[in-house]
Amino acid sequence: MLSFQARVLQLQTIIRLVNQVDSSKLSYRAEIDGLRAVAVVSVILYHAQLNLFGRDWFEGGFIGVDVFFVISGYLITRIILSELQTNNTFSPLNFYERRARRILPALFLVIFASIPFAWQRLLPSDFVEYADSVIASLFFGSNFFFYFSTTEYGADSALLKPFLHTWSLGVEEQFYFIFPAVAVVIYKYFRAHFLRMIIVLSVLSLLLAEFMETRNPELNFFLPFSRFWELGAGSALAIKELNSKQVGGTFLHRLLPAIGLSLVAYGIFFFNGDTPHPSFHTIVPILGVALIIGFRSKDELVGRILSSKPFVWIGLISYSAYLWHFPIFAFSRMGKDPTNYDKFEWIALTFALSLASYFLIERPFRHKAIISSRLMWLVLFACLICAVAFMGYVKVSKGVWDRFSLDQRVLIGGFDTAEFRSFSHPDGVMGTILDKRIESEKCYLRDPMDACRFGDEKFVFLGDSYVAQYERTVFARLKTIDMGFISLSYGQCPFVSEDIWFDGRAECPYVNEQRRKVIEGFTDSKIFLISANEQQFESPKKRTNNPVKDGWEDFRGGESAASRIAWKSYFQNIEWLVSKGHKVILVRSLPRPTLNALKWLPQNTHYISQRNFPYLSNKDKPSKILASDNSKYPKFDGPVLVVDPVNSLCDLQKDVCWDVIPNGPIYDGGRHLSFIGADLVAKDIVDAIAKF
Structure with missing residues (x-):
């Protein structure tokens, strides 16, 4: 464990490096899309749980979400401050319309696309939880919903919750709701201390994250203020960039982005489920992202790599890829123990659908010339009404039991609790x-x-x-x-x-x-x-x-x-x-069961009427x-x-233990018996x- 003095030195290092960041005009930065590509690929590979050469190489891929947080803090602050500096005013309406155009159309698409699979593959109690999670995601409260539903992010059961990944959208949107007002107040009344105030808030957030990690790591993971320091790191970079003279071509600008990429890679490849997160340990990848954003240059290797077309293209579809991958993985995992080949298929499907939704949904909705503000709000409001109405129906019907025959309801009822x-x-x-x-x-x-x-x-x-x-x-x-x-x-x-x-x-x-x-x-x-x-x-x-x-x-x-x-x-x-x-x-x-009965049963209801389920064994002897x-x-x-x-529960002569017998599954979806x-x-x- 690091000593307190060493932790303080780490914080001082971050502050010192932030103060050395160069500036540039508010313009498109291709390497940001390249960073998004790194972030989304690491998250996708983490959730895929690929086992290559006897090891899951991406156990720390969850830090991709933290990379997204830094990028979001950087870009949102640039948008707000550049508008304030140019017009001496800030339009919340324009800001939130841009956020709505960016986030909601693709989110609605994925929600509506998931409904047929939820209808077919979820038992009533899981269907109700799915409906609750969708409503929470639409109102940007997924992080709190999944905490209070006692979801442990890295657990196997969490991989079967189709909208668990929207917890990060909740954190970002909560930041978007609060930060613009905070930024405007600080800009108008404490402009000279803007950077210092953001750094102080970020340090307090980091200290809270470290404290909460020992008290309640699950709440810490989902808590917005435990994550603010990551968004704040990006925000501090943007503030310094917009208020400093441009400096480039120095030795630091050639060396530090490479160090930054190495720190991000270290987090991806060497962090795992036992790494306290977010905490002081998370400083490593966050510092890496800060070094890349703050010291980028078109002349150095990391900038050229991240600005290359493959990285930029993946970065452009990263939001769609992030939305699509988790429902695809979750529904595909239900009822089977996937192979690496299955997981590669899921990844390929994720990027195929991401390309389609980027060109057909994301891009058109981002441009007022294609979809006017009035049309956009009408479409989004109609989608919201339809989504909430359907999810409300699922909740009122307690999971739509009418989907099943009488015989099916009797057996499924035993698995509902x-x-x-x-x-x-x-x-x-x-x-x-x-x-x-x-x-x-x-x-x-x-x-x-x-x-x-x-x-x-x-x-x-x-x-x-x-x-x-x-x-x-x-x-x-x-x-x-x-x-x-x-x-x-x-x-x-x-x-x-x-x-x-x-x-x-x-x-x-x-x-x-x-x-x-x-x-x-x-x-x-x-x-x-x-x-x-x-x-x-x-x-x-x-x-x-x-x-x-x-x-x-x-x-x-x-x-x-x-x-x-x-x-x-x-x-x-x-x-x-x-x-x-x-x-x-x-x-x-x-x-120990291998099969998840709660996910397997809805796809195999045809066995229920005659109670002629097949014998299915697990890996225990x-x-x-x-x-x-x-x-x-x-x-x-x-x-x-x-x-x-x-x-x-086993056949001693054959030396096998069963997950399913002719009467049905003998486990409840976890390690407990049905x-x-x-x-x-x-x-x-x-x-x-x-x-x-």
């Missing part, structure tokens, strides 16, 4: 949902002191969502033997040490404290069902000072703890239950899972029975109960 979230108190008794601080009849995420309790309370569900996924179907079987239950399930909170927690659930130590208090209050022997998402055991974190408050605030930072602590405390807690006179059913490792579990799980003394899900898969394991769980 994740199985681990589906269990409610049988009598509708309300309780406190801890993370939301609301009352609900749902059993999932309840405060343990307000847990779902029913009947004789003989059976106890204890663990994270990997226990919760069995609750509904196990209870259905428990009713036949007249046994009640207590639900102590809580997502991402397995029954481990009270000194650790896992990403996203800082409240887990409190949850486990309360669980212990509840269990210590038991006066009779009970049967516990225990399981855990073992993957998260690899990255526990140390307890924070205020677990519940940090959980409410969605705190994602924290100090790492050793993986062995999670495993050791997990086993010790099982032994503690046994020492208290209780019995334990321990469900061990689940196979039951023999390897059993061998791994036997090596890491101890043999417990006392009444502990083991249930291995591979016995019901109601079909959960019921298979539930049978083994109830059989184990009978042995006690």
